[in-house]
Amino acid sequence: MNIEKIINGTELTLIFEGRLDTNTSKQAEESIKDSIEGIQNITMDFGKLVYVSSAGLRVILSVQKKMNAVGGELVITNVNDVIMEVFEITGFSDMLTIK
Amino acid sequence: MVKFIVPAEIEQLDKVLSFIDGMLDKSECSVKSKLQIDVAVEEIFVNIASYAYGNQKGNAEIEYQLNDNSAVITFTDSGEKYNPLERDEPDVTLSADEREIGGLGILMVRKSMDDIKYSYENGKNILTIYKSI
Numbered sequence: 001m002n003i004e005k006i007i008n009g010t011e012l013t014l015i016f017e018g019r020l021d022t023n024t025s026k027q028a029e030e031s032i033k034d035s036i037e038g039i040q041n042i043t044m045d046f047g048k049l050v051y052v053s054s055a056g057l058r059v060i061l062s063v064q065k066k067m068n069a070v071g072g073e074l075v076i077t078n079v080n081d082v083i084m085e086v087f088e089i090t091g092f093s094d095m096l097t098i099k
Numbered sequence: 100m101v102k103f104i105v106p107a108e109i110e111q112l113d114k115v116l117s118f119i120d121g122m123l124d125k126s127e128c129s130v131k132s133k134l135q136i137d138v139a140v141e142e143i144f145v146n147i148a149s150y151a152y153g154n155q156k157g158n159a160e161i162e163y164q165l166n167d168n169s170a171v172i173t174f175t176d177s178g179e180k181y182n183p184l185e186r187d188e189p190d191v192t193l194s195a196d197e198r199e200i201g202g203l204g205i206l207m208v209r210k211s212m213d214d215i216k217y218s219y220e221n222g223k224n225i226l227t228i229y230k231s232i
Contacts (some may be wrong), residue, residue, distance in 0.1 A: 026230075094191075
């Protein structure tokens with residue numbers, strides 16, 4: 001799984017490619033942790049992400065909580081059908097900002 | 100019917116998914132169903148690997164069958180007796196700050212599979228998922 005990062009002032013854009021699952025979520029978490037200092041707005045672009053399991057949801061939830069703690073925002077974009085269904089089943093669609 | 104036996108360890112997850120994907124490809128499964136089944140298999144296998152045997156080692160048996168255009172996948176382990184379907188569903192209406200992750204895996208399995216059954220026989224936990232492909 002690949003994460004491309006774009007930092008613009010207090011805005012961080014993360015472009016995910018591949019799968020966010022049990023195997024890759026730890027790497028994703030470390031990678032995000034490295035860049036999150038001083039960030040107020042995060043956009044997670046899921047255009048190239050094909051798969052999310054509960055391990056991936058854990059990472060997304062932890063980023064949402066961090067943004068809530070600093071009064072910032074997390075937005076998720078370009079979510080495919082399968083991942084959108086996962087978000088709906090788990091209530092994440094109500095809890096996250098998805099565009 | 101094809102059976103795959105692996106040590107119940109998280110490191111085996113890729114092998115399990117490769118096995119299942121191979122079976123699904125032979126059965127000409129749709130991309131969407133395959134992704135949904137992958138999520139279900141991952142959630143179930145990771146739970147067995149994490150909890151069934153505690154600090155001991157043990158195996159997990161994964162059986163694949165195709166019945167009338169439905170994939171039938173059975174997970175068997177000889178670990179601690181546990182029915183994941185008895186667990187309360189997590190409250191999905193809570194806000195991000197109140198949410199926990201526990202129970203999400205099995206919730207995803209229940210909602211995306213056509214059917215799911217559990218039984219305990221001869222000291223083994225047997226969990227079967229059904230998904231039309």
